[in-house]
Amino acid sequence: MPHSDSLPTPPPAAVEPETLPPPQTAPAPANEDASFAQLLEQYSAESPAAGPKTGDRMEGVVVNLTADAVLVDIGAKAEGFIPIEQVRSPEGELSLHPGDRVPVIVEGRDAEGTLKLSLLRPSHPRNFEDLRLAHEENRIVSGKVMGLGKGGLSVKFGESRGFLPAARSGAHTQEEMHALVGQEVRARILKLEPGRNSVVLDRRAVLEAERAAAEVAAIERLHEGDIVEARITSLAHYGAFVDLGGIEALLHVSDMSWQRLENPAALVAIGDAVQVRVLKIETQKRRISVGIKQLGRDPWEDVPNKYASGQRVRGRVLRTTDFGAFVEIEPGVEGLVHISEMSWSRKQPRPGDLVKPGEVVEVVVLQVKPEERRISLGLKQALGDPWEEAEQRFAPGTIVEGRVRNLQAFGAFVELSEGVDGMIHIGDMSEQRLKHPSEAVKLGETVRVQVLEFDRGKRRIRLGMKQLAPKPVDLYIAAHQAGEVVSGRVVRAYPGRVQLDEGVEALCPSAVQPQPKFEAGTLAAKLSAVWKKPGAEPQPVQPAGVQLKPGETRKFRLTALDTEKHAIEVEPA
DSSP states (O other): OTTGGGSOOOOOTTSOGGGSOOGGGOOOOOSHHHHHHHHHHHHHHHOGGGSOOTTOEEEEEEEEEOSSEEEEEOSSSSOEEEEGGGGBOTTSOBSOOTTOEEEEEEEEEOTTOOEEEEEOOTTSOOSHHHHHHHHHTTOEEEEEEEEEETTEEEEEETTEEEEEEGGGSOOOSHHHHHHHTTOEEEEEEEEEEGGGTEEEEESHHHHHHHHHHHHHHHHHHOOTTOEEEEEEEEEETTEEEEEOSSSEEEEEGGGTOSSOOSOGGGTOOTTOEEEEEEEEEETTTTEEEEESGGGSOOGGGGHHHHOOTTOEEEEEEEEEETTEEEEEEETTEEEEEEGGGSOSSSSOOOHHHHOOTTOEEEEEEEEEEGGGTEEEEESHHHHOOTHHHHHHHTOTTOEEEEEEEEEETTEEEEEEETTEEEEEEGGGTOSSOOSSGGGTOOTTOEEEEEEEEEETTTTEEEEESGGGSOOHHHHHHHHOOTTOEEEEEEEETTTEEEEEETTEEEEETTBOOOOOOOOTTSHHHHHHHHHSOTTOOOOOOOOSOBOOOTTOEEEEEEEEEETTTTEEEEEEO
16 A cells, blocks of 8 residues: 555554554653553553453543543542543533543553543544454544545544545545545545555545435425525536535526526526525435526416517527527517528528527517417518519519529429519410420529419419510511512411411411312212202302312412501412
8 A cells, every 4th residue: 555654563462552652752761650650551451350451442430520631430440531632622612521421442541550541432543453443343434634645545543544545535626635635534444454554445435325315314305396595516508506405406407597598607606505496306316406497487477468469579589490590579488480481482591591699680470379388480471571562563464584493394483572483384485385494494594574464362473485575477577568479378278277487377368168069979969959948049159259278388468467466367369
């Protein structure tokens, strides 16, 4: 052991160890009286019939107290005495009185042969023999910490010393180890080796046992709902630990204040005295939860009477998340602005791009659920619904520009303004047949469109692109004049339709409906003759016109070119 060299060397076995001082400090006999006293003491120790011997433990009765000694009757021929200093407190009070029964140990005899006694205190060993007995009886012993050495502390017990390892000291830091020097500590003897005068101590086990006993007593004393005084002992990111007088309890950060508290150190500090309410006691686990905010009124109790759907309120942004932002509308009352209620835009923004923690914003109360302690808030509702003015801005026939926000197989969605989208059907993109909208527009491209339809109730706007593109018929009209002879292919005989160019058709008003003709001898001809009534009036002659044959190509004269109606009329040339 690191301290074994400093322990006193045991005296010869023939003499009790505790009666001899260390050899280097033993004084020589000053006179014959001193020599006689020593011989008398040695004789008394060697003679069993001579009375109490040095080291004997017995019980005595206090007979009298003098200025410097306590006289004790131990049943011997003469009384023994205890030095008065052993029974006087630092304040000067005496712990013994005449008639008290006290355990004592025989220290020896003074120069006059009177028995010198000491109070027998099992918890305060004076030598290695006392330590051995304490170890056998598994007693807790008290000693004074003399110094800090390698791996632990040196503890003095009268003439002997013990070693208290750092791991068994109960100290958690080096500073706590230094603070024990000079203090009296209580410990159990973990290991004792008489041959080496080695004593190893365990203070941690004593502290743990005392703490467990104190916790049991405290739990029996406390009840849920009690309001008690406490002291802050440590802080953590999730709360603080408080001493309730024998047991530590957890003061969670959520129970410190009705307002959201990110850092417990913002409200309390180590050593602060606080008043708390006992919230929960787990007897088996010896755990207690306490709270501070429960001592005040819950602000949510007034929420149903203060807030209603549609109400505009102002609040402070506490924090943002991926799904929205939390806004405190009064101390201890916060609501959620969901990401879908932050902007009218179809493209979901990042909440952190719209609001910042600490910013004061105006919001609209959407829903209140006091039983769930939830309030739904809307930010976009406070900014105004863009569809309220969209009907005036985007009336049918209006030509506007917008950004292509989304492409689908049936068309494209175009953002006309924040929160207002319109849709271009694939059939309204081009006069030509398209397989996919991407053939006409690209994602993110700005396009020029015409409003075709506006539905305020369904929040729908139909847009068109081809309506703004020059039509082939308009280009043809611009390139020709009335009276001009052109070639055309008959598309339909009646009513007459003639294709003049790719995508350009004209009407031929003079085309007449062809009359059916039946060949002689056919069933149709015979039926026609049978159905013909005798004496029937002759059929009226068909008006003059031209009979067109589908698919034939011939010359036509342009008779009318109407730019407003995008129409052309022709007659056979």
